[in-house]
Amino acid sequence: xxxxxxTVAVLSKIFDAPSILSPLKGRxxxxxxxxxxxxxxxxxxxxxxxxxxxxxxxxxxxLFCAIAAGKRGxxxxxxxxxxxxxxxxxxxxxxxCNFTNIYTGPANFLSANPHFCKSALARYTPGDFMGLVENHxxxxxxxxxxxxxxxxxxxxxxxxxxxxxxxxxxxxRCGSQVRRINRENGFTIETNQGSFHAxxxxxxxxxxxxAPLGATDFGYGIARQFGLKxxxxxxALVPLTLSPTVQRQLSPLSGISLDASVGIEGTEFRENIxxxxxxxxxxxxxxxxxxxxxxxxxxxxxxxDEDILNxxxxxxxSEIELANLLAQHWPxxxxxxxxxxxxxxxxxxxxxxxxxxxxxxxxxxxQITPAGxxxxxxxxxxxxxxxxxxxxxxxxxxxxxxxxYFIGEVVDVTGQLGGYNFQWAWASGYAAGQAV
Ligand SMILES: Cc1cc2nc3c(=O)[nH]c(=O)nc-3n(C[C@H](O)[C@H](O)[C@H](O)COP(=O)(O)OP(=O)(O)OC[C@H]3O[C@@H](n4cnc5c(N)ncnc54)[C@H](O)[C@@H]3O)c2cc1C
Numbered sequence: 001x002x003x004x005x006x007t008v009a010v011l012s013k014i015f016d017a018p019s020i021l022s023p024l025k026g027r028x029x030x031x032x033x034x035x036x037x038x039x040x041x042x043x044x045x046x047x048x049x050x051x052x053x054x055x056x057x058x059x060x061x062x063l064f065c066a067i068a069a070g071k072r073g074x075x076x077x078x079x080x081x082x083x084x085x086x087x088x089x090x091x092x093x094x095x096x097c098n099f100t101n102i103y104t105g106p107a108n109f110l111s112a113n114p115h116f117c118k119s120a121l122a123r124y125t126p127g128d129f130m131g132l133v134e135n136h137x138x139x140x141x142x143x144x145x146x147x148x149x150x151x152x153x154x155x156x157x158x159x160x161x162x163x164x165x166x167x168x169x170x171x172x173r174c175g176s177q178v179r180r181i182n183r184e185n186g187f188t189i190e191t192n193q194g195s196f197h198a199x200x201x202x203x204x205x206x207x208x209x210x211a212p213l214g215a216t217d218f219g220y221g222i223a224r225q226f227g228l229k230x231x232x233x234x235x236a237l238v239p240l241t242l243s244p245t246v247q248r249q250l251s252p253l254s255g256i257s258l259d260a261s262v263g264i265e266g267t268e269f270r271e272n273i274x275x276x277x278x279x280x281x282x283x284x285x286x287x288x289x290x291x292x293x294x295x296x297x298x299x300x301x302x303x304x305d306e307d308i309l310n311x312x313x314x315x316x317x318s319e320i321e322l323a324n325l326l327a328q329h330w331p332x333x334x335x336x337x338x339x340x341x342x343x344x345x346x347x348x349x350x351x352x353x354x355x356x357x358x359x360x361x362x363x364x365x366x367q368i369t370p371a372g373x374x375x376x377x378x379x380x381x382x383x384x385x386x387x388x389x390x391x392x393x394x395x396x397x398x399x400x401x402x403x404x405y406f407i408g409e410v411v412d413v414t415g416q417l418g419g420y421n422f423q424w425a426w427a428s429g430y431a432a433g434q435a436v
Contacts, residue, residue: 058078242370263300
C-alpha cells in the first residue's frame, strides 16, 4: 500500500494532475494522464519487460491500434520518442483536427496498389469514428466537402485517445529511444528505458513530414532491416515551387487566391489556389501535389464554371475591356495582372475570333510546369512508404515477417487533403489492433 502511495506521488509530480490518477487495478496500471503526458519514469526494473504488443510511435495510428488491442485484453506498451504523444494531431486542421471525412472511399487514396486500403477502410468507417467522438461528448461540424472538424480544439481528440488508452489498460512511455530490435521468439526492443519483449511489434512512426513534430525515418529503417520493399517516400500535400522565370512572371499576382480547378492526366481538383512569393499553394494545389511527378505540367482552369469562349463571343461587339470583363469573375487585381502578363487589355470588339479562342484557351488551360515542391518541411504528409505488396491488407502484418505490423502514414497509402489521412490512421490501426 505504501508503495502504491509512493507511485501516486511520483505520478502526481510527473503529470501535475493528481485527480486523474486512480488506484492500480487489474491490468490497468493507472489512468492515463491527459494532454499527452506519458509514463517515462515508470520503468520496470526487470531486465526484460514482457508485453503482448509493443507499438512504436504514439501518433494517431499507434494510439488507435493500442486501444483496439488493449480492448481485446492484450497487454500493450506504446513507445514514443517525443515528450508527448499526438503532436501532429495537436496542430492538425489549424488546431481543430479534421479527424475524418464522411465521404472517405478508396478513391481518396494514392498507393501502388489502389485496392490495398479497401478492407481496412470498410472495417473501420468514418461513422465508427464519429460515434466514438460523440461518445466522448466532442462537438464537431462539417466545414466543407465532408470534412469534419472539432468545434473547439484538436486537444479533445488527443484527450479522447488517452482516455481510451487508459480504459484499455495501455501503457504509454514517452522519451523512449529505440536502439535495437531483435527477432527471436517474437521481438526484443532495446531502448534507453530498458528492454521489452513482445510477440507482436507494430511500427506506427509515420512519415518524414515536419521533423520538429517528431518525424523520423525509423519505420523505413525497420522495413529495410527485415528486407521489406519501400516505395520511395516523397513530400505530398505540399506547396509547389516555380522556375525563377515563371515565379518572376507571376509575382504581380502574389497573395491572390481564387477558385480554380487544377488537373493532371484525369485527376482534377476544384478548390482555391493561392499564388505565393515562393510558388503555388492553396487546397487545390496541395491536392494535386499528391499526384504530381517532377517534370510534368499541371493544368489550371481559372474559370471552371464558365464556358469562357461563349462568354467572350457574347460580348465580342461590346466596348467592355477584357480586364473589366474578367474582373466580373476574378479579383480585380488578378484580372489586370493577368492581362498585363498574357495580352494587353483592350475593348473586346478589338479582338478577332482567333484571338478570343486563344484567350479562352489561356484561361481554361493555363499550363505550368512546377520546378519542385517545398519539401518535407512544409508537406502535410509523406507519400510512398512500406510497400503494400509486403503487407496483409486485412491485418497490416508483414507477410514474410509474422508478428511485425506497419500502420498509418509509414505505409504506402496516402490520402488526399480533407481528413482522409486520419481516417487511414484510425482504420489501419484498428485492423492491426484486431490481429496483434
Ligand atoms: C500540419 C499538419 C496538419 C495536418 N492536418 C491533418 C488533418 O486535419 N486531417 C488529416 O486527416 N490529416 C492531417 N495531417 C496528416 C496527419 O497528421 C497524418 O497523416 C497522421 O498523423 C499520420 O498518423 P501516424 O500515426 O501514421 O503518424 P504520426 O501522427 O506522424 O505519428 C507518428 C509518431 O511516431 C513518433 N515517432 C517517430 N519516430 C519515432 C521513433 N524512432 N521512436 C518512437 N517514436 C517515433 C512520432 O513522434 C509520432 O508521435 C496533417 C499533417 C500535418 C503535418
